[in-house]
Amino acid sequence: MDYEKELNKLKDNLERAKNLKYKAEARLEQLNNQQAEIIKELNSLGVDPEKLDEEIEKLTIEINELFQKANALLPKDILEEK
Secondary structure, X not given: OOHHHHHHHHHHHHHHHHHXXXXXXXXXXXXXXXHHHHXXXXXXXXXXXXXXXXXXXXXXXXXXXXXXXXXXXOOHHHHOOO
């Protein structure tokens, strides 16, 4: 067994692992910053981040109702092809 070759291989792998760790830590910090910004923006809009799913559902229902109202206001007799 070539111990020097194995030692160099271990050193290279350790260096690669360190680089991956640093990249992962940087990415994690970036994602945490993005999360903080999103939470800040949600709070400024008056939306509780914990109730985001409920807010999305509420807005979806409201949008659908508004589309239905808008369609109901269109004159059907004019739009129908003859």
